[in-house]
Structures are given as C-alpha cells and as structure tokens.
Amino acid sequence: MDLRVFTEPQQGATYDDLRRVAQATEQLGFDGFFRSDHYLAMNSDGRPGPTDAWLTLAGLARETTSVRLGTLVTSATFRLPGPLAISVAQVDQMSGGRVELGLGAGWFEAEHAAYGIPFPPLGERFDRLEESLEIITGLWETPEGRHFDHQGAHFRLSDSPALPKPVQSPRPPIIVGGAGKKRTPALAARFADEFNVAFAPVSTASQQIGRVRAACATARRRPETMTYSAALVLCCGATEAELARRADAIGREVDELRENGAAGTPDEVVEKIEQYRQVGVSRIYLQTLDLSDLDHLDLVASRVMPQLSR
Structure with a gap:
C-alpha cells in the first residue's frame, strides 16, 4: 500500500511551510x-493567501530528490x-521524472469569482476537461519532430511543435477522480x-471502482492496468489525549473522524486502510491539515507504514 501526504495549502500555508x-x-x-x-480557502480566511500549485511543485522539484x-x-x-502541458512537462524535467497530474473539471464557483476565472455550466466544464485531456496527452505523446493539431469545440491547436517533452515516457501519470457515475469513469478509462x-x-469507493472497471472493459482496456486510490483525512494519535489534540487543531470531532477518516490509534488507522485495500485500493492519500505538526507524519511513518507493508 502506497501512502502519500496530501496537503490543502489554500487553508493557510506559505511555500516554506510546504x-x-x-x-x-x-x-x-x-x-x-x-x-x-x-485559490480560495474554505471556512477560514486562508492567510497568508494561496500559493500556485505548479509554481510550488516546480520549487519542490529542486528541493526534493x-x-x-x-x-x-x-x-x-x-x-x-x-x-x-508545458508547465507540467517542465516540472517533470526539473524533478527528474517524478511528477503526476491530477486533472478535474472544477467545482468551487466562489474561487472562480474571487479571481476572475470563468466558471461554465457543469456539462461544459466536463467537455473542456475531456478536450484538455486529449490535448495534454496528445502533446506529450507526439513524437519529437512531429507536430500536433486539435480542432475541438473549445480549443484549437494548429501545427504545434508539441514541446517540451516530459522526462517520463510516454508521459507523466494522469489521475482522474470523482463520484460521477458515467462520464467520470469513461474519462478515467480513456485517459487515466x-x-x-x-x-x-468504503462501500461508495467499492461501487465507484466497480464503475471504473466496467468502463475499462467497455473501452477494451484491462481494468488491472488502472491504479485505484482513495483520499482520507488523517488524524492519528498514540494516545487518546494526543488524538483529541490533533482533532481539535483541525476543528473536527474525534468520533466523526474515526467514522469518516483515517483516524484513531495507529492500529485503527491501519484497520481502516486495510478495509480500502479489500475493495481494490492500493494507494492512500492522507489529507494532512495541520502542516506544523511534523510529529504526526513521523507517527504514521513509524507505527502505520510498517504494518501496511507486510
């Protein structure tokens, strides 16, 4: 089971924090x-303000190995x-081939209004997502020396040199997610x-994974070629007092977190993650909300991670 740390910097974090x-x-x-x-915090003022995702990852590409x-x-x-496509390919080069692109249709209307970003209706947003996936994968996978064209309803590319190329071949991994019952699984089967x-x-995750597997079969793709992952809020404590302190720091209740997140003692977190493994999940994104508490990550690394690798 892969464990990944997943942060929400719009809630209030500097580049140095990240x-x-x-x-x-x-x-x-x-x-x-x-x-x-x-670009906009949820239920907080978000100070000192948002950091751009791909600028952040470009910096981290040079400060991690x-x-x-x-x-x-x-x-x-x-x-x-x-x-x-250019930005992600460049960050992939800067990192030596360690980048992955999660791409979605967009959902948070208030942040679009706050920063002057157009927010089309849902159907159009999905149309734009589909075209974006076609274009990004097309640019990356076009052989060097060849050009790429795309004539779509929302985007048109003519005689693009399709440069730069990412380090990873044929391209960096693409992540698609969401709860849509038809179009989301179909896009995942085609591109992700x-x-x-x-x-x-777990029950909802199992149902959605089943839909994606069926979409893969419809697209004549082997379902096992897809990695299935889940994201869960993290709140782990070696003692009940430590657990309560960490829940309070993120404004949540311990009982609610135990039910809905990867929360509790290290053994409880392992037990919850194993439930997801049983329905086909092989990667967990641990939503880490208190970025000042590095001991939290140390506890997971020392007490949770070894149990999941057995």
Missing part, C-alpha cells in the same frame, strides 16, 4: 507529496491545456493511469 512538509514526507519514506489546486509530486487535482478551468475516490466510505 517545503518543510515535503522534505519530511521524503525523509520519512512516504511515496508522494501532493497538494490541492485551489525521490518523492513523487503532483496535484489532487488541478482544475481544467484554471489553465489553458497547452500551457498546462489512476482513479481516485476522495473522502468516501
């Missing part, structure tokens, strides 16, 4: 450091697909290397 967590993530043996791609880096997930409404279910009970 660098400390990313370097601790690497030193402690986690598989990846991922961050959300948001082995940990995987990526977004969960970039909104297709934020960036034109051609320039996004990994499908993610975020903050959902």
Whole structure:
C-alpha cells in the first residue's frame, strides 16, 4: 500500500511551510507529496493567501530528490491545456521524472469569482476537461519532430511543435477522480493511469471502482492496468489525549473522524486502510491539515507504514 501526504495549502500555508512538509514526507519514506489546486480557502480566511500549485511543485522539484509530486487535482478551468502541458512537462524535467497530474473539471464557483476565472455550466466544464485531456496527452505523446493539431469545440491547436517533452515516457501519470457515475469513469478509462475516490466510505469507493472497471472493459482496456486510490483525512494519535489534540487543531470531532477518516490509534488507522485495500485500493492519500505538526507524519511513518507493508 502506497501512502502519500496530501496537503490543502489554500487553508493557510506559505511555500516554506510546504517545503518543510515535503522534505519530511521524503525523509520519512512516504511515496508522494501532493497538494490541492485551489485559490480560495474554505471556512477560514486562508492567510497568508494561496500559493500556485505548479509554481510550488516546480520549487519542490529542486528541493526534493525521490518523492513523487503532483496535484489532487488541478482544475481544467484554471489553465489553458497547452500551457498546462508545458508547465507540467517542465516540472517533470526539473524533478527528474517524478511528477503526476491530477486533472478535474472544477467545482468551487466562489474561487472562480474571487479571481476572475470563468466558471461554465457543469456539462461544459466536463467537455473542456475531456478536450484538455486529449490535448495534454496528445502533446506529450507526439513524437519529437512531429507536430500536433486539435480542432475541438473549445480549443484549437494548429501545427504545434508539441514541446517540451516530459522526462517520463510516454508521459507523466494522469489521475482522474470523482463520484460521477458515467462520464467520470469513461474519462478515467480513456485517459487515466489512476482513479481516485476522495473522502468516501468504503462501500461508495467499492461501487465507484466497480464503475471504473466496467468502463475499462467497455473501452477494451484491462481494468488491472488502472491504479485505484482513495483520499482520507488523517488524524492519528498514540494516545487518546494526543488524538483529541490533533482533532481539535483541525476543528473536527474525534468520533466523526474515526467514522469518516483515517483516524484513531495507529492500529485503527491501519484497520481502516486495510478495509480500502479489500475493495481494490492500493494507494492512500492522507489529507494532512495541520502542516506544523511534523510529529504526526513521523507517527504514521513509524507505527502505520510498517504494518501496511507486510
């Protein structure tokens, strides 16, 4: 079971905060450091303000050496697909081939309004997501010396040199996720290397994974070629007092976290993660909300991770 640290910097974090967590993530043996791609905080003032996801990852690409880096997930409404393909390819080069791109349709209307980003209706956002995936994968996979064209309803590329190329071949892994019953699984089957279910009970994760497997079969793709992952809020304590302190620090209740997250003692966290393994999940993103508490990650690395690798 891969364990990745997943941060929400829009809630209030500087680049230096993220660098400390990313370097601790690497030193402690986690598989990846991922961050959300948001421009507006939720239920807080978000001070000192948002950091750009791909600028952050570019910096971390030079300040880490082995940990995987990526977004969960970039909104297709934020960036034109051609320039996004360039940015991600460049960060992949800067990291020596450690980048992964999570890409979604976008959902948080308030942040679009706050920063002047167009927010089309849901159907159009999915259309734009599909075209973005076509363009990004097309640019990366076009052989060097060849050019790429795309004539879509929302984006048109003519005679693109399809440069730069990422280090990873044929391209960096792409992550698609969400709860949609039809279009989301179909997009994942067509484009994704990994499908993610975020903050959902085991039963819901199992149902959605089943839909993705069926979509893979429809697309004549072997379902086992897809990695299935889940995201869960992390709140672990060696004692009940430590657990309560960590829950209070993120404004949550211990009982609610035990039910809905990867929460409790290290053994309880292992037990919860194993439930997801049973339905096909092989990677867990641990949403880490208190970025000042590096001892939290140390506890997971020393008491949870060894049990999951047996």
